Amino acid sequence: MRKLDRRQALWTIGAAGAGLAAGAAPEFLRGTGTPRTRHHLRTVAHTARTDPGYAHGRPLQALRRxxxxxxxxxxxxxxxxxxxxxxxxxxxxxxxxxxxxxAELGVPATFSLIGVQVTEYPQLVRRIVDSGHQVSDHTVTHPLNLPALADAKIREEIGGAHDRIAQISGVAPKFFRSPGGAWSQRILDIATEHDMICIDWQVDPRDWARPGTTTITDRLLRAQAGDILLCHDGGGDRSETIRALRTVIPALKGRGLTFVAL
Structure with missing residues (x-):
């Protein structure tokens, strides 16, 4: 199945309704406990847009693929x-x-967030960041036909999610993942304008389709060093994914693999 079609059944129901360190978060990802005032959020959003390297103290090198x-x-x-x-x-x-x-297994992850849900569940966005995980832009409404949209709409989808995440979490996303892995040069260009690196994946267990815990587990256990693994916490019942990861993470660690956030 082509990546563009891989979540079509799920998201036609209505998507809008619903550095590298193993176990240790970079300083800019850790929660400080300081209340986020409106002034603070405006400052973060402005800084994230005008100085994309502010969190690391150096410019982010965005890739063109x-x-x-x-x-x-x-x-x-x-x-x-x-x-x-x-x-x-x-x-x-x-x-x-x-x-x-x-948290129980001591694993950092990268969460690709949908803008409408970022707005609906801001406390969860802050919890993700405060727990030491990375955040990624996954558009505002998760359109699987993103490459076919008008330029203004693509900008709204990518830039809108970027800004919502930055304003709510205090962390500007450094990565962008297109829904369904659907890419075009225009998408790459607009993501780069926001100083985001575009990320795809190497291992897709198709957990979104709920094929069963055993199937998800077997597919994830194929991971090799350097692989990016794709799983889901949104879009439906994810109990199979949770059960599979409870087995997969210790097994991969047992093979000498280390989990890192992007």
């Missing part, structure tokens, strides 16, 4: 690293369960 492997990133990830990415949240039921599991 989506990355499928940690080996594509600079600086390079540890040679035995894998990255877990969690898409389509935040979700009021499954995101907390995912965060609890990751």
């Amino acid at each position: 989506p990355i499928h492997s940690l080996h594509d990133l600079q600086p390079a990830a540890p040679p035995n690293a894998v990255a877990l990415t969690i898409d389509d949240g935040p979700h009021p039921v499954w995101t907390p369960k995912m965060l609890e599991l990751l």
Whole structure:
């Protein structure tokens, strides 16, 4: 199945309704406990847009193509690293369960967030960041036909989610993932204008289709060093994903692989 079609059944129901360190978050991802005032949020949003390197103290080097492997990133990830990415949240039921599991197993992840849900569940967005995880822009409404949209609409989808995440969490997303893995040069250009690196994946267990815990587990266990793994906490019942990861994460660690956030 082509990536563009991989979540069509799920999202036609209505999507709008619903650095590298293993276990340790960079300083800019950690919660400070300081209340976020309107002035603070405006300042963060402005700084994120005008100085994309503010969080790291250096400019972000945005790539002109989506990355499928940690080996594509600079600086390079540890040679035995894998990255877990969690898409389509935040979700009021499954995101907390995912965060609890990751905390229990000591694993950082990258959450690709949908803008409408960022606005609906701001406390979960802040919890993701305060827990030491990375955040990624996944558009405002998750349109699977993003490449076919008008230029203004693509800008609204990408830029709108970027700004919502920055304003609510205090962290500007450094990564963008197109819904369904649907890419075009225009999408790459607009993401780059927002100083975001476009990310794809290497291992897709198709957990969104709920094929069963055993199937999801078997597919994820195929991961090799450098792979980016795709899972979901939004879009429906994710109990199978949670159960699968409870087995997969210790198993991959047992093979000597280290989990990193992008």
